Amino acid sequence: MKSPYLTPDHEVFRINVRTFLADHVLPHAADWEQEGGLPRELWKLFAERGYLGLLHPRSAGGGARDLFTSVVFLEELGRTGFGGLRAAVSVHAYMATHYLAWVGGRELCRTYLEPAVRGDSVAALAITEPGAGADLAGLATTATRDGDHYVVNGTKTMVSNGMAADFAVVAVRTGAVTDAGRPGMAGLSLLVVDSGLPGIGREPVRTLGWCSAGTATVSYDGVRVPADHLIGRLNSGFYYLMRGLQLERLVAATLALGGIEQSLDDLRGFVRGRRVAGDVLAEKQAPVHRIADLGTELAAARQLVHHTAWLYDQGELPTTECSMAKLYTTELACRLADVSLQLQGAHGYAEGSRAARAYRDARAATIAAGPSEVMRDLIGRAVLRAPVRADAEPQR
Ligand SMILES: Cc1cc2nc3c(=O)[nH]c(=O)nc-3n(C[C@H](O)[C@H](O)[C@H](O)COP(=O)(O)OP(=O)(O)OC[C@H]3O[C@@H](n4cnc5c(N)ncnc54)[C@H](O)[C@@H]3O)c2cc1C
Missing domain, CATH: 2.40.110.10 (Butyryl-CoA Dehydrogenase, subunit A, domain 2)
Structure with missing residues (x-):
């Protein structure tokens, strides 16, 4: 889909990330889930391509790339469908090290940020x-x-x-x-x-x-x-965390967006190929209507995430939009995971299927980095605070 936010360079970068993940991650990611951790060599592989420092300053070995380069990276990471991998890499590159790059000072950056960007150390x-x-x-x-x-x-x-x-x-x-x-x-x-x-x-x-x-x-x-x-x-930690959490929520939303795209692709592939009672599933109205709704929500989610990233990249701190993007995408991922598993029947429910993993992984994202209830509180307050237009219905 064409986007006003993404350039041809971003799309080339996307292909490179996708190829890297297909070659080095997807063949092994299910084993890492079983083992409960990632191998140390993987961090080096990410680092060699600059993926652990896309946003970090060049002085720390980072790429100082624009935010949409990270958006592309995170979408592709999200598309792997492995929530643990997504969390591990994003916590390292966008959450823990973010505070060092932002206010860590030279010596802490030299001792902690630079090795993290090089993939020599892992951050939490x-x-x-x-x-x-x-x-x-x-x-x-x-x-x-x-x-x-x-x-x-x-x-x-x-x-x-x-x-x-x-x-x-x-x-x-x-x-x-x-x-x-x-x-x-x-x-x-x-x-x-x-x-x-x-x-x-x-x-x-x-x-x-x-x-x-x-x-x-x-x-x-x-x-x-x-x-x-x-x-x-x-004693400034609360201020730092409140700012850092906005990036965290935007990152969570972008990862969820990638996951939603992958899950919907999986579901479309399944209903096109599966025959029930003489028809392919994709010709029955019930699944088609559910997929229509999910496709519409995906399009809305993509615009919300990209618009929020654009605001963030302009130097604003779009706190309400970060909450909205996180709330909407992570809850959409749960709804989609539920529908996808249902429409894939026993195939989806079987251990090891992508639908089953998405069903489990999606649940974490509505809790981590601030639960949906907190997002709704923040959004609700902001919506109520916003000025009412002069031509609004007068109060009786
Ligand atoms: C998979 C996963 C990975 C995580 N990774 C990290 C990590 O790397 N580092 C880290 O520090 N933390 C991490 N967390 C923790 C995460 O940030 C917390 O789970 C989250 O902040 C919620 O805190 P809590 O679980 O203690 O729930 P609580 O704060 O005890 O809340 C319990 C529930 O109450 C409801 N609730 C909470 N507040 C409100 C409110 N104001 N109004 C109405 N309802 C409310 C919500 O439904 C919430 O889920 C992770 C969590 C998960 C699930």
């Missing part, structure tokens, strides 16, 4: 805790200053790449609790923490899907982290 982002996820104000992991170190205590969970990561960007509490006695949003900071430090424990979390992301619960028991591993300013 550790925000969620057993007692607090969507509500960042409830985060309780502490980092207490002790001379030229912070001493970190607490537990993070659902950390994608958590089992494999060489370092994690960790949200910690460095400031006081609020007057009401709650931890509050002020007083959060981001620290980069080496995974090998004494006092760190890692346990795998078994998940319904996204298995190759190597999700972990990570515990910190008196972990001494050099004070200069603070990312950006002290």
Whole structure:
């Protein structure tokens, strides 16, 4: 489909990414799902093609490419249909390392960002805790200053790449609790923490899907982290996370978009080939109408994601659009996964089918990076806040 946002260069790049994924990823990705993690060599293969630093500055070895190059990369990554791989690569390249590139400072970039861009190290982002996820104000992991170190205590969970990561960007509490006695949003900071430090424990979390992301619960028991591993300013973590989450949501939406395109292709292929009661399924009205609706929603989703990326690339922070894109695409992926599995019958339900994997993987994306309920809260508030036109129906 022609797009005002994508140039011929983007389309050449798309073919290159697709070829790379077909050659190096798709033949093995099902095994990595079984094994619960990605091989180290894979990170190098991604890095050699510049895929781990598309947005990062050249000074850190990145490509400093425009955002639509990343949109193309993420769509193709989404099309693989392997949620764990998608999560692992995107957390590394667009979430954890984003904070280093943005406010990490020269020395942290040299020590952590550059090896990550080269594929020599794996990054994780550790925000969620057993007692607090969507509500960042409830985060309780502490980092207490002790001379030229912070001493970190607490537990993070659902950390994608958590089992494999060489370092994690960790949200910690460095400031006081609020007057009401709650931890509050002020007083959060981001620290980069080496995974090998004494006092760190890692346990795998078994998940319904996204298995190759190597999700972990990570515990910190008196972990001494050099004070200069603070990312950006002290007690500014909430501000950084609120901005970083917008990119995270846009990335999640773009990955979902790629997954939706692939799932719809799979479904179209199936109904064209499957004969039931003497007809191909694609000639029966019930599946055709469902596919018509899904195709329409896909077209709308693509415009919403690309428009949001365009706004973001203009230097705006389109918070409402990021929430809308994330909400709409991740929920559409769930609806499509459900319809696709139904229309593919037992073939779709069989373990190992792409429909079955999409059904499992799609569910994670409406929770991770902010659940749909939170997206609706944010969008609802923004829609209600928007000015009412003068020619609107007067209030009676
Ligand atoms: C597969 C996967 C990978 C993840 N990877 C990472 C990672 O790499 N790093 C990381 O830090 N975290 C990660 N997460 C955690 C994710 O960000 C959290 O799951 C998410 O923020 C929600 O937090 P929670 O699960 O603790 O749910 P809670 O915050 O306890 O919420 C539970 C449920 O309550 C509802 N809810 C929550 N808030 C509201 C509200 N304001 N209004 C109405 N309803 C609400 C929602 O339905 C929500 O699902 C991952 C999660 C998943 C599923």
